[in-house]
Amino acid sequence: MATSFIDKARITVRAGNGGNGVVAFHREKYVAAGGPDGGDGGRGGSVVLVVDDHMSTLMDFRYKRKYVAPNGADGQGARKSGKDGQDLVIKVPLGTVVRDAETGEIIKDMSDHEPYVLCRGGRGGWGNMHFATPTRQVPRFAKGGLPGEEHDVVLELKLLADVGLIGFPNVGKSTLLSVVSKAQPKIANYHFTTLFPNLGVVYVDEGVSFVMADIPGIIEGASEGAGLGHDFLRHIDRCRLLVHVVDVSGSEGRDPVADLDTINAELEQYSGELAKRPQIVVANKTDIMTDGENLERLRRRAEELGCPLFALSAAAHQGTRELVKKIAELLSVLPPVRVYEPEYVPQARREVTAEDLSYRRVEDGHTWLVDGAWLDRIMSNTNFSDYESRMYFDKTLRDAGVFQKLEEMGVEDGDIVCVNDFEFEYQR
Template identity: 80%
Template sequence: MATSFIDKARITVQAGNGGNGVVAFHREKYVAAGGPDGGDGGRGGSIILVVDDNMSTLMDFRYKRKYVASNGMDGQGARKSGRDGQNLTIKVPRGTLVRDAETNEIIKDMSGSEPFVLCKGGRGGWGNMHFATPTRQVPRFAKAGLPGEFHDVVLELKLLADVGLIGFPNVGKSTLLSVVSKAQPKIANYHFTTLFPNLGVVWVDEGVSFVMADIPGIIEGASEGAGLGHDFLRHIDRCRLLVHVVDVSGSEGRDPVADFDAINEELKHYSVNLAERPQIVCANKVDIMENPENLERLRQHVETLGYSLYEISAAAYQGTRELVKKVAEALSVLPPVTVYEPEYVPKTPAVDASAPLDIQRADNGTWIVEGPWLQRLMANVNFADYESRMWFDRALRESGLFQQMEEMGIQDGDTVSMYDFEFEYQR
């Protein structure tokens, strides 16, 4: 059905978390003090985008909006690493722009065939075998795995076509596409027959062909959301050449010059670059033309503006072959289809010790301390091990947390609560 064409979707993607490193010691008969042999956690699965040329819309994302890759497994004893999480592959149509949902900046233009890693899986944590030193031979702590990357993105499909057919509804764009290519768009004698873009490959000669897109009819006010044109103007953003189809038959009582100017005005309102795109003007339905004066007025008008005018009747196959050759000739000297450069710069998560912590004193006198980097730090600490606790204490002092709390009035013996860990403060 026509309503199945979806060219914009917002999704949430979450890469897998890394597995935790493990605290373990070598156990073997007749081997005393075998030493630490805790393995590392596995890497979390990544979110990978790939182009699928069998897809033509973003319909698959209409109902499923969240995509989560699997986590890495925790490490094991005997220096065994945890299994890596499985990558999650998401297929998108060629020509899909991936934008950051918050800033609308372009992350990636999926016009090529190379896979793109949208979210990287978290690294696995180190097992305790990495922390053995001559002075610390029995480390009873390991590192937690890092969280995978998370992103809200907007997928926006911009068709990869060399030529875009533009013009008012019912001027013969779909008929022209069906005549010059093997595309089979819906054709009927009423407005807005075309409800979604159609693509067709036009063969010209041996080794010479191009892709043509039939864009749903644009009307006055389309750039502001009127009609269907606003939804699909984005699909001619990449087109190297525009073929402007104008009905000169007079069968609907329209003025072809006014129609031509109105469409170009809408292009200008939508995008100045699009309005300046090369155009070839087609005077269609000349075989049923009621007033030849309409054709001459249009010819004089467009030639004054520097455009070429071709007389055709798509339905009667009149002038279409000559038009195709002219389009191919024009494309041969135009630059290739636009590929958008990334604009998005990844933001570094605020998990370093310079980020401020939330410090509050409860009614019972307990000091409550919370913050992202503190939570990450605590995930790496084995509070049952003395050396690990001392490392934690040193990290807090070096961050300036204790000095800040002393300036706020903390006293020896006061209780400090950090998530699920409590201790008495001592200078």
Template identity: 70%
Template sequence: MANQFIDTARILVRAGAGGGGAVSFHREKYVAAGGPDGGDGGRGGNIVLTVDPHMSTLMDFRYKRKYVAETGMNGSGKRCTGKDGADLVIKVPRGTVVRDAETKEIICDMSDDKPFVLARGGKGGWGNQHFATPTRQVPRFAKAGLPGQERDVILELKLLADVGLVGFPNVGKSTLLSVVTRAQPKIANYHFTTLFPNLGVVPMEEGRSFVLADIPGIIEGAAEGAGLGHDFLRHIDRCRLLIHVVDVSGSEGRDPVEDFDTICTELEQWSPELASRKMLVAANKVDVMEDPELLERLRAHVEAKGCRLFEMSAATHQGTKELMYAAADELAHLPPILVFEPTFVERPPEVDTSAPLEITRDDDGTWLVDGPWLRQLMANVNFSDYESRNWFDKRLREAGVFDQMEAKGVTDGDLVCLYNLEFEYQK
């Protein structure tokens, strides 16, 4: 199990909640009516993703599915702000694509060394020092911290390789990888010897070396989940160049032309863009070829499709060097490795607005409105943005908040405090 390759995982992450504000009053000898000095709560810890170059699979996420960051500390007297919650750093392999579990939209592509904040901690609640006014000099209330963001995400590992080896099982892809790189994949004379992708660096002169990936054998129906292809076709997504390895020996009674077309069809069904990627064709096992006509038929077929064919034998190293130099020449003219752009759009969470709110009146006449769903709603509103404020006002009206307030006796001109937001009420 130690070598098991895991390339998808689903995890739940929750950033830390902010700490609560403090209710405190300044007490000092010979100082009368020192006033409120309750400090703010600390910010909750973020969930941060970072690339670990030593990780090659998502195995670590198979047994642990929930990650929660630290909560911010509560504020205290003397205007002391609570300590921020520690960020929780989650390490992932390079090339991990993070998707929203519900919409499948891409949140980020962890292909560089830059950390990414996946979920932000909640803001700390205000201490009572913020609520002092000329008419309210003794505010005996503070606010709780806001909850941290919560996300249900899918991690997908898409290998970062320049060139991908594709083809049916047992056509010699692993042997070719072992010959042209220092990788040591499992090699045997039976189908599906390779159960997970292998990577190796093809050494060339300075500036021309490239990463080669051996993808487990694809069979007919792979795009629909047959065999191993469905699990690993995603690893070809980033490859700038494909080398299609075809067995022309005739030892298994297969038709190379049919094999070539079958694999191309599977690539097309998986991703039309991938199928249009630049491809070189490697006619392997020419050293044990029984019928040269098979090779010539394949040559005519692939050249008619615009592909170059290279005769080779991975077992005897015949033609492998020429193939790698051709691949390096092609890469010099191809775009860099694909990095997936984020498509995820932050949407305000759905909240249960049916829960009753707590509406009370302070000694100085200020109305205090609070409730768990209201705090959750306000955590996702940018009050410096006009459209966000309008959206927030609309949600309050739809939830009947203003009706509840008026039923409690709130009238025009009254001062209302919604969490950290104060305003004069107007119908």
């Protein structure tokens, strides 16, 4: 059974959390007051995207939707740092566009072989050896590791081809690709034989070649989701040149001029930019053509659109060499395959301020509630049974402007301030 073509997938990726710093003290025979020697936590593993040339679909992401990198290990005594989490490498096909699932913005276009760090691992926390000072010689607290980044992303495969073969089903696109390249697409005399794009490398001369894609047949209404065309119109986005294949034989009772205009109208509705892409019109199946008037009408219409026309028979190998040379000539002056620039701007890392927290005065007027994710992390690093650790917590809140904010809101000496589950009496 043939493998189905998957060109879009949504996944969740999360980098590893940083390991926690540890509270430890040096203990050795005959060494008095060895001092703090708690080591740092290890860095969490990052999620890295890498292009794999052997992949041609997003099939691997059909069943596995969640990817999590390992956490960093906690620190140890004797100033030993925890082990870093191993990076998680995710392989994707060349031409995969990574979008933010919520906003649709482009994060990265994997159109080269440079690895891309999609989610960075959390930084490891400091051990208590970092907090020793002349006045605080026995710090009984350490820092917890930072959480790793997390993203919901949509992977969208856009084939990297110079030339895209477009047209109605059963007009001979697959036959043309098989003749001018070594590709072996499925060919049969019925509609929608091609269910997924086929790629072929066309060698023109020494040092001259290009990649051609056979796009599944587009039908009227494709831009609105009809038929197979809607799923694969996106693959034409990267093509520098479109080769519009039209059946002029009349074997199916179709009007070639109407077919040409219908497909162009679908391109216009899908993307105005795509409709302006350079085109070559190919009048195919001339070997079984019974009425030469169809070819002449198509030639006049192609001239009106400013497109060169080539009359040929792909099945009989007639006229294909001239077409290939013309394609190579046009590609030599056209800009390179389109690469999508990132649109996603990650939130800048910055110091947390008092404005990032929420404040609420309870009805009695003398109790204040302060909440925020940043506070959760600070409290997880604090040993409230240790005086010096509590003083460090107090200094952290003061430096962030939390106390100044409370004073501006009217806090008074003796009021109770609740920071999560920790309560203290406020004193200026």
